[in-house]
Amino acid sequence: MKNTFRGAVVLAAVAALTLAGCSDPGSGSGGDSASAAWPAQDTDLSGTTLTVWAAQNSNKVPDSVVAGFEKLTGAEVEVVTIPDPYEQSIQTKVATGDKPDLAFWQPTASMLTALNASTNLQSLDDAPWLDSYKPELRDITGILDDTRYAALITTPAVEGVYYNKEVFEKAGITELPTNWDEFIAVARDLKTQGTTPFFDFGGGTPWATQWWVQVQLADAAKDGLWDEVNANEKAFTDAPIQDAINEYNDLIAEGLFNADLKTATFEEQGPALLSGEAAMAVQVNSFFGQLQSLADTAELDQKIGFFPISPSGNVGTFIPDQSNALVAFKTGDDKREAAARQLLSYWLGDGYADFVDAQATVSLQTGVDSSAEVPEALLAVSDSLADSVGSMQALAVANPDLYLNLGDMIQGTMTPDQVGEATQKQFAELAKAIGAPGF
Structure with a gap:
C-alpha cells in the first residue's frame, strides 16, 4: 500500500x-x-x-x-x-x-x-x-x-528498518544502530563483507522511496518542521528536507543498494530480505504483510527484526x-x-x-492482549509508537508526489535539487487550493 x-x-x-x-x-x-x-x-x-x-x-x-x-x-x-x-x-x-x-x-x-x-x-x-x-x-x-x-x-504503520537477524549475526553485528550515523556505518560494514546492505525498488511505482527521506526528518518533525512547511515558512528545497533527499541520492551513488534498484519491484523486496540476499529494508507495516505471506510466525521470529531510526536516535515515523x-x-x-x-x-x-x-x-x-500469533517484529513496531513522530502524510496539510519525484531521481531523469523543487511547487499548489494560510 x-x-x-x-x-x-x-x-x-x-x-x-x-x-x-x-x-x-x-x-x-x-x-x-x-x-x-x-x-x-x-x-x-x-x-x-x-x-x-x-x-x-x-x-x-x-x-x-x-x-x-x-x-x-x-x-x-x-x-x-x-x-x-x-x-x-x-x-x-x-x-x-x-x-x-x-x-x-x-x-x-x-x-x-x-x-x-x-x-x-x-x-x-x-x-x-x-x-x-x-x-x-x-x-x-x-x-x-x-x-x-x-x-x-x-x-498505525511505522516507517523504520526491517533487518535479517541471521545476516547481522553472520556479519558479527551484535548491537542495533542507535542513530543514523551508526545505521550507515553498519551498511558500509556489510558491503565490505560482500552483503547488499539495502533493498529498495524504483521500477513501477516506487512508493517506498519516500520513507528514506522521511525517517531522516524525524527529529525535525518533533521540533515542528511540518508546521513550518504548512505555514510556508520552510520549503522542500530547504534544509533539512533537501539535505535528506541529497543523502538518499548519495547512499545510492555509494552502491549501498541492490544493483537492480532501477527495475526492482515491491514483490521482490520481501523475498530478498527473507533469503538474506539483502540485509535491510526501510519500510512500513504493509511490507510485513508480504513477509507473512512467505513465512510462518516461527520463521519470521527467527529471521526478521525491526528497529526505528532517526538522525539522533531510534525515533519512529508513524503513517x-x-x-x-x-x-x-x-x-x-x-x-x-x-x-x-x-x-x-x-x-x-x-x-x-x-x-x-x-x-x-x-x-x-x-x-x-495482542494476538499470540503476532510476530516479534510487529510487536517492536508497535512498541516504537510511544516515541514516534508523524510523517509528512500525518502532519502536512497536503501530500505531494515526493515518492514519484524520488523515483525519477533513481532513474536519472531528475537531480536531487529538482526533486525538492518539483515537490515544493506541487505542495504549494495543493496548499493554496485548499486555502491554507500563507499560500
Whole structure:
C-alpha cells in the first residue's frame, strides 16, 4: 500500500471538497453529532441496515465484528468494496452526496480535510472507548481542528528498518544502530563483507522511496518542521528536507543498494530480505504483510527484526493508512447515525478481543492482549509508537508526489535539487487550493 497518492488524486480531492461545499445541505446530519448519545452496544437494531465502505485490502477486516454485531443487535451490515484508487473514488462519491454509514479512511488531518470532515463526518469526541486506548495511542491521529473524526482500530504503520537477524549475526553485528550515523556505518560494514546492505525498488511505482527521506526528518518533525512547511515558512528545497533527499541520492551513488534498484519491484523486496540476499529494508507495516505471506510466525521470529531510526536516535515515523481507522458519516438519518456509533462502540468494546484474535494483530487497548500469533517484529513496531513522530502524510496539510519525484531521481531523469523543487511547487499548489494560510 502506498499510503499516499498521486497529485492528480489530491487535486481530485480538492475538487471534491469544493463540490461538497456546494452540495445539498440535506446531505448533512439532522443533529449535532458532537453531543449525540452513544447507544448501548446491545441496543436492538432489527430492521436497520448499515453500509461500510472498504478498500480491496480492508474489505475482510470487519468480518468478525460484523458477525458478532449482527447476532447481538439484529442489524444487517453490508461491507461494500470500493474500487481503487480508493481515496479518489470515495471523495468523488461523497462530493455528489453518496455516503455510507461508515468507511475505512486514512485518519490524517489532510485526508480528513479532503472529506470536508466538519460537514460530512460525525464527531467522535465523546466516544465511550477512548479511555480504553493505550495512552500513547489515544490521540495519535484521527483529529482535525480539535475534533475527533476517526476511530483507530489497528496500530498505525511505522516507517523504520526491517533487518535479517541471521545476516547481522553472520556479519558479527551484535548491537542495533542507535542513530543514523551508526545505521550507515553498519551498511558500509556489510558491503565490505560482500552483503547488499539495502533493498529498495524504483521500477513501477516506487512508493517506498519516500520513507528514506522521511525517517531522516524525524527529529525535525518533533521540533515542528511540518508546521513550518504548512505555514510556508520552510520549503522542500530547504534544509533539512533537501539535505535528506541529497543523502538518499548519495547512499545510492555509494552502491549501498541492490544493483537492480532501477527495475526492482515491491514483490521482490520481501523475498530478498527473507533469503538474506539483502540485509535491510526501510519500510512500513504493509511490507510485513508480504513477509507473512512467505513465512510462518516461527520463521519470521527467527529471521526478521525491526528497529526505528532517526538522525539522533531510534525515533519512529508513524503513517496511518486507511486500513487503520474508520469514520462515521452524517447521513441525515438520525437512527442510522446512532446505529453507526453503536457499531463503533461494539467494535472497540465487546467485539474488540475477538477482532484482535481474528486479525492476529496488535491490541490498541490496555485491557485486551495482542494476538499470540503476532510476530516479534510487529510487536517492536508497535512498541516504537510511544516515541514516534508523524510523517509528512500525518502532519502536512497536503501530500505531494515526493515518492514519484524520488523515483525519477533513481532513474536519472531528475537531480536531487529538482526533486525538492518539483515537490515544493506541487505542495504549494495543493496548499493554496485548499486555502491554507500563507499560500
